Amino acid sequence: EAGVAQSPRYKIIEKRQSVAFWCNPISGHATLYWYQQILGQGPKLLIQFQNNGVVDDSQLPKDRFSAERLKGVDSTLKIQPAKLEDSAVYLCASTSPKTQGRYGYTFGSGTRLTVV
């Protein structure tokens, strides 16, 4: 089966610019997550979707970050305006209730964002 697809792989922007990341989860996975992984740290959950609804966005800096999952499939994460501290790898992951206990999540390869 195809994995979780993410694009772009790398992005360099200047502070105060905007950026968007795209994620296509595994087919049939209803739950989608966006994680932020700052260099040297473990991934931190930003937002969780169940189908096209938000389940948990308590850690999402809503003044600058937004995310959507139209039609319960693909998802985009946007940052506007970006700050230097947003430099990180943004990981997308998906799972289904049937498999999450056995396999955890399936992760994409992430987008490395550098804000200069």
Place this chain on the structure above:
Amino acid sequence: AQTVTQSQPEMSVQEAETVTLSCTYDTSESNYYLFWYKQPPSRQMILVIRQEAYKQQNATENRFSVNFQKAAKSFSLKISDSQLGDTAMYFCAFMNTDKLIFGTGTRLQVFP
């Protein structure tokens, strides 16, 4: 709130030797899952091994095994016959509902 602690920022091991990575966690839940993920330079998180909290038997996957001590809330990963390809970041993770909570990771370097 659940927390996951990995106290070893970096470890190194010689090829063919055995290494153990430590992980402790804090939870008041009784049913949960624990995972070890490997993150190579490609950045993709790869599941190494999982453990269900209600199972007393330690999980094993080929060269990888865990020592799960539920009362002590400890979940260490043992890698036997280390290979150069094992060089990566290793993350311990906890799940009790549907959210994975990660530790800060241990960077493992395998030397020839």
